[in-house]
Amino acid sequence: MEEKSQKTGDLWSGLALAALGVYIVVEAQHWDYLGPDGPGAGFFPLWYGIAMIVLSLALVVSSVKRARSTADTAMDWRRVMRALLVWAALVVCVAMLKLLGFVLSYALFTFMVVAVMYQRPLKSAAVIAVTSAAGFHLIFPTALGVTLPVGVFGF
Amino acid sequence: MRIATLILAAGIAGVVALPAPVVAQGWKPTRPVEVVVHTGPGGGSDTLARAVASMIEKEKLVPVRLQVVNKTGGNGSVAAAYLAEKKGDVNTIGFFTGVWLTNPLVATEAKVTLRELTTVARLVLEPAVIAVKSDAPFKTMKDFIEAAKKAPGTLKQSGGSITSRDNVVRQLLQKSTGAQWAYISFPGGGERISALLGGHVNMMVIEPQEAGEHIRAGSMRVLAQIASKRLLSFPNVPLLKEAGYDVPVVPQVRGVVAPPGIPKENLDYWEGVFQKFVQTATWKKYLEDNQFEDGYQNGADLLKFVDTFSAQMSEILKDAGVKVVR
Amino acid sequence: MDIITGLWNGFAVALAPINLWWCFVGVFLGTIVGIMPGLGPPATIAMLLPLTFQMAPASAMIMLSGIYYGAKYGGSTTSILLNVPGESASVVTCLDGYQMARKGRAGAALGIAAIASFIAGTVGVLGLMLVAPPLAKFALSFSSPEYFALMVLGLAMVVLLAGRSMIKALLAMLVGLWIATMGTDLFSSTSRFTFGNMEMLDGIDFVVVAIGIFALGEVFCNMETRESAQVLPVPKGLRNLLPTMQDLKDCRFAFINGSVVGFITGVLPGAGSTIASFISYGIEKAVSKRRELFGTGVIEGVAAPEGANNSETGGALVPLLTLGIPGSGTTAILLAALVLWGFKPGPLLIQEHPDLFWGLVASMYIGNVMLLVLNLPLVPVFAQLLRLPVHILYPLIFGISIVGVYTVSSSLFDLSMLMAFGLLGYLMRKLDYPAAPMVLGLVLGDAMERALRQSLMMSQGDLTILVARPISAVMLVIAVLVLLVPVFGSLNRLRLQAIESED
Numbered sequence: 005m006e007e008k009s010q011k012t013g014d015l016w017s018g019l020a021l022a023a024l025g026v027y028i029v030v031e032a033q034h035w036d037y038l039g040p041d042g043p044g045a046g047f048f049p050l051w052y053g054i055a056m057i058v059l060s061l062a063l064v065v066s067s068v069k070r071a072r073s074t075a076d077t078a079m080d081w082r083r084v085m086r087a088l089l090v091w092a093a094l095v096v097c098v099a100m101l102k103l104l105g106f107v108l109s110y111a112l113f114t115f116m117v118v119a120v121m122y123q124r125p126l127k128s129a130a131v132i133a134v135t136s137a138a139g140f141h142l143i144f145p146t147a148l149g150v151t152l153p154v155g156v157f158g159f
Numbered sequence: 160m161r162i163a164t165l166i167l168a169a170g171i172a173g174v175v176a177l178p179a180p181v182v183a184q185g186w187k188p189t190r191p192v193e194v195v196v197h198t199g200p201g202g203g204s205d206t207l208a209r210a211v212a213s214m215i216e217k218e219k220l221v222p223v224r225l226q227v228v229n230k231t232g233g234n235g236s237v238a239a240a241y242l243a244e245k246k247g248d249v250n251t252i253g254f255f256t257g258v259w260l261t262n263p264l265v266a267t268e269a270k271v272t273l274r275e276l277t278t279v280a281r282l283v284l285e286p287a288v289i290a291v292k293s294d295a296p297f298k299t300m301k302d303f304i305e306a307a308k309k310a311p312g313t314l315k316q317s318g319g320s321i322t323s324r325d326n327v328v329r330q331l332l333q334k335s336t337g338a339q340w341a342y343i344s345f346p347g348g349g350e351r352i353s354a355l356l357g358g359h360v361n362m363m364v365i366e367p368q369e370a371g372e373h374i375r376a377g378s379m380r381v382l383a384q385i386a387s388k389r390l391l392s393f394p395n396v397p398l399l400k401e402a403g404y405d406v407p408v409v410p411q412v413r414g415v416v417a418p419p420g421i422p423k424e425n426l427d428y429w430e431g432v433f434q435k436f437v438q439t440a441t442w443k444k445y446l447e448d449n450q451f452e453d454g455y456q457n458g459a460d461l462l463k464f465v466d467t468f469s470a471q472m473s474e475i476l477k478d479a480g481v482k483v484v485r
Numbered sequence: 486m487d488i489i490t491g492l493w494n495g496f497a498v499a500l501a502p503i504n505l506w507w508c509f510v511g512v513f514l515g516t517i518v519g520i521m522p523g524l525g526p527p528a529t530i531a532m533l534l535p536l537t538f539q540m541a542p543a544s545a546m547i548m549l550s551g552i553y554y555g556a557k558y559g560g561s562t563t564s565i566l567l568n569v570p571g572e573s574a575s576v577v578t579c580l581d582g583y584q585m586a587r588k589g590r591a592g593a594a595l596g597i598a599a600i601a602s603f604i605a606g607t608v609g610v611l612g613l614m615l616v617a618p619p620l621a622k623f624a625l626s627f628s629s630p631e632y633f634a635l636m637v638l639g640l641a642m643v644v645l646l647a648g649r650s651m652i653k654a655l656l657a658m659l660v661g662l663w664i665a666t667m668g669t670d671l672f673s674s675t676s677r678f679t680f681g682n683m684e685m686l687d688g689i690d691f692v693v694v695a696i697g698i699f700a701l702g703e704v705f706c707n708m709e710t711r712e713s714a715q716v717l718p719v720p721k722g723l724r725n726l727l728p729t730m731q732d733l734k735d736c737r738f739a740f741i742n743g744s745v746v747g748f749i750t751g752v753l754p755g756a757g758s759t760i761a762s763f764i765s766y767g768i769e770k771a772v773s774k775r776r777e778l779f780g781t782g783v784i785e786g787v788a789a790p791e792g793a794n795n796s797e798t799g800g801a802l803v804p805l806l807t808l809g810i811p812g813s814g815t816t817a818i819l820l821a822a823l824v825l826w827g828f829k830p831g832p833l834l835i836q837e838h839p840d841l842f843w844g845l846v847a848s849m850y851i852g853n854v855m856l857l858v859l860n861l862p863l864v865p866v867f868a869q870l871l872r873l874p875v876h877i878l879y880p881l882i883f884g885i886s887i888v889g890v891y892t893v894s895s896s897l898f899d900l901s902m903l904m905a906f907g908l909l910g911y912l913m914r915k916l917d918y919p920a921a922p923m924v925l926g927l928v929l930g931d932a933m934e935r936a937l938r939q940s941l942m943m944s945q946g947d948l949t950i951l952v953a954r955p956i957s958a959v960m961l962v963i964a965v966l967v968l969l970v971p972v973f974g975s976l977n978r979l980r981l982q983a984i985e986s987e988d
Contacts, residue, residue: 013916021656028663028678035675040480041341042942045675048934049666056659063652083709084915090708091908094701094883098900106887114880122711122876132877140884150536150892151228199538199825199893231894233686234669240683265674268683312945320671343629343942344671346935349809349829349837356833359628359943372837481674 014067021060028053090121105155111137186424188250191224195253197238199231207283207413208254214441220432234262236269243271245418249425252279252417260412260465261322264473267484272469277417277426278461280433283446284454285411286386287324288393290365290379292355300383300402303362307338314340315360317351321481324411325364327472328385330479331406332399355379367392367450385409390450407471412454414461430458488614495843499851504544508848511548512856515555518572520563520870521878525572526556527814528700531692532885534822535892542826543841547848549822553815554606554798554849557758558856561598561791562864563871565591574758574794577766581779581786588782596726597736597784598791599860601743603853605792608744609751609799610849613806616752617835617842621807624832629943630950633936634957634964635810636929641964642753643922650917657918661926664689665934672938684898691821692893694927696886697903698920699814702910704879726861732784739785742768743792750793751800757813757921758797762790799849806834806842810929814921817928 028049036044097113104112111133119129141159144150194212196204205227212225230238235258242253255273263269289300297303307314318325326342333339343360345351348369354360356378365379367390373379383402384393399406417429436442437455446453456464473483498504518529530549537545556572563571565582578598585594627635644654667678668688679685728736743765750761769789770779779786802819804810809830811817823830828838835842859867890903913920944950952958 017912017916017918021660024660024663031678035670035677036673038946039673041343042672042946043938045670045673045677048937049663049677052659052662052930056656056663059652059656059659063650063656066652087705087709087911091705091904091911094907095904098887098897098904101900102897106891110884110887113883117880118876121708124876132880136877136881136884140888144888150888151895152888152891153897202827229895232896232898233683236683236686237894237896262686266669266676266683266686268676268679268681268686270683315943320669320674322674341942341945343939344935345939346671347824347829347831349831349833352829353625353831353833354628357625357628 011067011070014063018060018064018067022057022064025053025056025060028056086121090117093117101153101155103155105157105159106152107137107141107159108155108157110140186249186422186428188221188223188428190250191226192221193251194225194227195230195238195242195251196227197230197232197235197256197259199229202231204254204256204413205229210445211254211282211436211442214439214445215432215436218436218439218441220436233269234266235259236262236266236271239269239271239273239276242416242418243275247420247422248418249421252415252429254413255416256413257324257411258322260469261472261476264469264476264483264485265322265481272485273416273465274462276419277421278458278465279415279417279426279429280437280458281412281414281454281456281461281464282433282437283413284387284452285413286367286384286390286450286452287328287364287411288367288370288381288384288390288396289328289362289399290355290370290373290381291362292358293378293380295361295380297361297382298380300397300399300404303382304332304336304338304404307340308336311339312341314362316340316342316362316364317345317354317360318342318364319346319351320344321479322476324409326479327409327475328364328406330475331409332404334478335404335406386452388452391447392450410454410468412464412468414454414456426458488618491618491839491843492614492847494839495845495847498543498840498844499547499847503541504547504844504848505851507540507544507548508551508852509855511551512555512558512852512859513551515552515557516559516856516859516867517870518552519556519559519561519575520571520867521873522563522567522569522571525699525703526553527695527818528703528882529556530815530818530822531695532700532882532889534692534818534825535889537822538825538892542823542828543844545822545826546819546841546845547852549819550798550802550845550849551852553819554795554852555856557606557791557794557798558599558602558860559867560794561602561787562595562860562868565594565598565787566868567871574762574797575791576759577762577790578787580766581782581784584780584782585784585787590782590784592726593728593732593784594787595864596861597728597732597788599857599864600728600733601736601740601788601792602795602860603857604740605744605747606795606798606853606856607850609748609796610846610853611799612748612796613799613802613849614846617803617807620803621832621835624808627808627832627956628954629936629939630954630957631960632808632810633933633940633951634960635808636933636936638960638964638967639810639812639929640922640925640933641967643925645967645970653918654922657913657920658922658926658930661923661928662930662934664694664923665927665930671935682898684896689902690890690893690899691817691927693890693899693902694906695814695818695821695924696889697906698910698913698924700882700886701903701907702914702920704882705907705911706914707875708879726864728784735783736785736788738772739765739769739788740792743789744796747793747796748800751797751812752803753800753812758794758801761793761797761800765789765793802845805830807832809834810932811925814924817924820928 032046032049032053035046037046038044093113093116097109100109114136115129115133118124118132119126145152194208196208198204208227212227215221215225230241238253239259245251259273263272291297316329321344329342345354351363355363370379370381371392381393381396383399384390384396385399385408387408389398415433476483518526529552557574560571560575561578563569564575564578565586568579568583570576570579582594640658644651644658667685669676669686676686746765747761750764766789769785770776801812801816804812805816805820811820820830828834890899940950
């Protein structure tokens with residue numbers, strides 16, 4: 005099943021990488037291919053950019069060929085959405101660091117993960133969130149003297 | 160007084176974005192001073208800043224703690240931009256090096272030059288020596304230059320990036336003598352030395368301390384020194400000028416800056432601190448231990464130095480074929 | 486320096502109480518991350534690296550290496566008890582280890598894994614000690630062309646062994662090369678791929694990429710489902726942890742095989758410990774008189790791969806400490822660590838910092854003894870770790886990752902890059918792009934471009950410099966042959982077999 009779902013993935017990731025390859029080659033045109041003493045800044049990017057285009061197109065072609073011979077099954081989107089939701093929550097947590105500081109953002113993030121993603125009771129989620137955030141604060145800034153982002157509340 | 164300080168401290172703790180407190184005559188910092196450096200822990204600027212901070216504390220020149228903050232990234236431009244953002248902040252200073260001067264010349268992304276900051280003091284000039292492998296045929300600087308003239312482009316020098324002092328010295332020597340040799344960049348000092356000791360390149364510009372270790376091990380020989388006067392550890396090695404090559408001594412410079420737009424009292428305070436600091440015996444011993452030259456200049460002189468240095472560098476870099484953007 | 490004096494001084498360093506303590510912390514943490522499935526040594530070392538800035542470099546190196554080889558001890562426990570590899574190098578151990586456990590011989594399997602690990606791990610350190618110093622001297626004659634050829638060979642091996650699809654491995658490597666070229670070009674001071682960001686003028690911090698791809702990507706993948714991997718009951722009767730005399734006799738050859746194969750595979754760039762354990766299992770099976778019983782729980786089927794993946798550690802440190810070239814994800818991070826602590830990895834490292842090298846060697850002898858103690862009598866205690874609920878563990882890993890990145894540069898920009906690489910790491914896992922070629926492409930690619938350009942500067946643009954020098958010519962030829970392997974049917978089957986057993 006995993007094997008089958010690869011094809012669409014190969015197709016789209018191949019196209020994306022081909023686009024990246026084109027971008028790299030275009031950018032590389034702005035830099036010297038050969039400098040006064042040897043290859044310039046554009047030499048290496050140009051070649052790996054070309055290699056990237058060739059290989060990604062080969063991937064696209066092979067995925068299209070395979071698509072004809074076997075049936076394609078979709079990815080398990082529910083699982084993917086779950087992972088992406090955690091990612092989005094983490095992004096929000098990082099975005100809030102400047103405003104809320106590490107301790108508070110991290111506690112909120114942990115609470116969300118435990119309560120929503122793992123559906124533990126709210127009370128135990130709160131306990132886990134508070135203990136682990138406090139633990140980080142005690143270990144890093146307090147004991148090790150490592151600076152962590154501080155928010156408007158001063159911690 | 161004590162209560163006022165407490166209230167002030169509480170206020171600052173509560174609202175971080177609070178603007179600088181009103182400054183009276185004879186201003187002194189009342190909360191820990193942030194010392195911004197552009198290298199990570201253990202890097203050149205970081206080491207110097209921590210050493211200076213602890214010496215200043217030991218000499219009791221500043222009533223509060225100096226706290227080193229590492230703002231790495233962008234070849235120094237992140238730290239410079241951070242200082243520029245702190246416009247008017249009287250509790251922050253930074254340690255700059257030559258890369259803060261050259262980087263904005265070649266990278267459009269680096270927007271903050273020392274002109275945009277407040278110059279406080281120049282502290283250190285780092286000398287260097289020109290070294291070859293001990294079994295190389297070159298006994299003097301002249302031998303090397305003559306050999307390079309005879310076969311242009313075949314001799315090689317290992318060094319850092321194209322904007323580093325290593326290459327600047329090469330450019331100046333090539334221009335004044337007409338000799339030519341290749342310059343090969345290596346990112347790490349270890350690779351530069353390995354290339355020389357492995358016989359893959361013929362010459363390099365190296366810090367005196369490091370050269371000393373290899374001379375003791377019998378693997379290197381020093382042809383000339385790049386300094387304004389002979390180093391204590393190399394009394395018999397001629398300066399470039401004494402060897403017959405009167406090129407400008409390109410200093411590797413380190414010093415202190417503050418954010419832009421700070422009141423005059425604060426600038427006076429910091430200038431005073433460093434003026435006193437450079438006269439302490441601790442500092443003099445530190446300079447000697449590290450084979451640095453005392454490069455003290457006050458803020459106004461440093462600003463003049465910045466202008467001449469930038470103009471000089473921009474010309475040298477253009478000669479070297481580097482695109483200069485400002 | 487002569488080996489005896491070197492080792493003597495090394496023990497003086499390693500036996501200092503503070504270093505003994507860090508060595509213990511390292512192997513202890515290593516055992517834990519080895520046992521925890523989904524938390525491997527590269528992720529752990531990357532996360533802890535920034536916290537070592539305040540330690541003496543020798544202590545830090547001793548601790549991080551302790552995590553590296555300690556994890557290989559711990560990994561076998563999970564393989565044997567759960568049939569899930571605790572870390573990737575213990576995959577092969579599942580085959581016979583789990584079967585032994587099912588037959589009620591979990592104790593003997595765990596015991597022999599610890600003993601084989603100890604013997605081979607010690608042989609690996611011995612090899613490191615004997616091979617590294619002379620190799621470093623020899624490597625001084627390496628110039629840029631040889632380094633270029635070595636990088637090409639390393640990347641070729643990585644690609645060969647990386648995953649089912651070679652195209653995808655190559656593409657992952659090329660993305661690594663792209664990231665490597667971001668920032669200011671050393672040779673011309675041109676800004677490349679900075680998107681106008683001053684934060685990117687000196688490129689993207691390697692630690693950010695490593696933590697994002699290895700730690701975050703892995704955890705996102707694990708969080709797709711609410712269920713954690715099913716924890717089977719830890720079998721009772723672990724009292725009898727010591728294998729019988731007959732067991733030891735059966736394993737005689739496996740100890741030697743694992744030690745030698747592991748070390749040699751480790752020295753080769755790109756092969757890594759998973760491959761080492763696979764090859765040594767294959768050899769063990771090939772020469773065995775009871776070949777047909779392999780996979781049903783024969784004890785040498787546990788001893789050989791467990792030995793090999795421990796001996797590999799010593800081997801993998803050889804190119805790292807003598808040439809400054811990493812061969813795997815973990816050693817790539819250790820290289821970054823050495824640079825961050827201000828060392829200059831390369832042929833002069835051992836000569837200039839004998840304390841670091843010999844201290845590390847001595848600490849590894851000591852660490853292996855500590856691990857034997859930790860993993861023989863205390864294995865039942867560690868096995869309890871498999872019961873720690875993931876909803877506590879995963880948020881902690883996120884927290885440590887954020888702290889780890891923030892300590893490097895105090896930069897929120899780096900944290901946003903971390904988020905981007907976490908997502909990339911997840912997508913790569915979903916789309917079956919291997920992570921190791923990308924990370925090595927990032928590390929080696931940077932050095933490879935430099936070596937190529939340095940070579941051509943030395944030869945004034947003449948490409949023949951790359952093949953005119955014998956050592957570099959030989960390595961380039963081997964690299965081409967390596968890349969041709971998939972073309973030959975029978976060899977390709979072997980390659981696929983090697984990769985198959987990794988999944």
